Amino acid sequence: MALKIYTKTGDTGETSLFGGTRLWKDHMRIEAYGTVDELNAAIGYLSEIARDAQSVSTLKLVQNKLFNMGSLLAVDPTKPVEMPAVRPDDVARLESEIDRMEAVVPPLKQFILPAGTAAAAYAHVCRTICRRAERRVITLSRETSVEPTIITYLNRLSDYLFVLARYLVQQAGAEEVHWDPDA
Numbered sequence: 001m002a003l004k005i006y007t008k009t010g011d012t013g014e015t016s017l018f019g020g021t022r023l024w025k026d027h028m029r030i031e032a033y034g035t036v037d038e039l040n041a042a043i044g045y046l047s048e049i050a051r052d053a054q055s056v057s058t059l060k061l062v063q064n065k066l067f068n069m070g071s072l073l074a075v076d077p078t079k080p081v082e083m084p085a086v087r088p089d090d091v092a093r094l095e096s097e098i099d100r101m102e103a104v105v106p107p108l109k110q111f112i113l114p115a116g117t118a119a120a121a122y123a124h125v126c127r128t129i130c131r132r133a134e135r136r137v138i139t140l141s142r143e144t145s146v147e148p149t150i151i152t153y154l155n156r157l158s159d160y161l162f163v164l165a166r167y168l169v170q171q172a173g174a175e176e177v178h179w180d181p182d183a
Contacts (some may be wrong), residue, residue, distance in 0.1 A: 031140075036070045058097050086148060101167040112178055
């Protein structure tokens with residue numbers, strides 16, 4: 001029997017964590033994993049418009065890690081449930097991808113605008129959502145224990161998305177748009 005998508009249990013503004021605890025939908029924990037979910041959806045779109053096969057493959061891995069992260073954040077800390085982890089080697093994989101792309105993009109000598117190609121501009125949108133997710137998780141971590149690798153991963157992911165944007169511009173044969181403070 002298929003589960004119904006609507007449960008009506010959230011109609012009063014509350015939702016449940018894994019473990020059953022009910023929280024208001026604007027609770028910092030819900031904000032944290034909700035923003036991670038938003039990031040995951042945005043990266044899904046980016047993976048559909050990016051043309052570089054290696055980048056698309058990495059973005060799909062990132063989506064799985066973000067789903068793991070959202071699951072970890074959605075667990076009631078007083079009723080732990082075993083969930084898939086976000087590990088240091090996941091951070092190292094992002095760093096390896098950053099190094100791969102930085103080897104082929106020109107050195108950054110001035111600020112750039114989030115533009116160049118549609119995919120690059122959207123990578124910057126993902127980067128800004130990632131930074132917001134990181135801020136939400138840090139807010140949560142000041143109130144309760146959060147796996148430190150989650151924060152590290154989000155920080156490195158925003159770096160990856162910045163370099164990816166530059167890489168996508170370069171791969172498209174387009175030009176980066178430099179910031180003109182006098183414009």
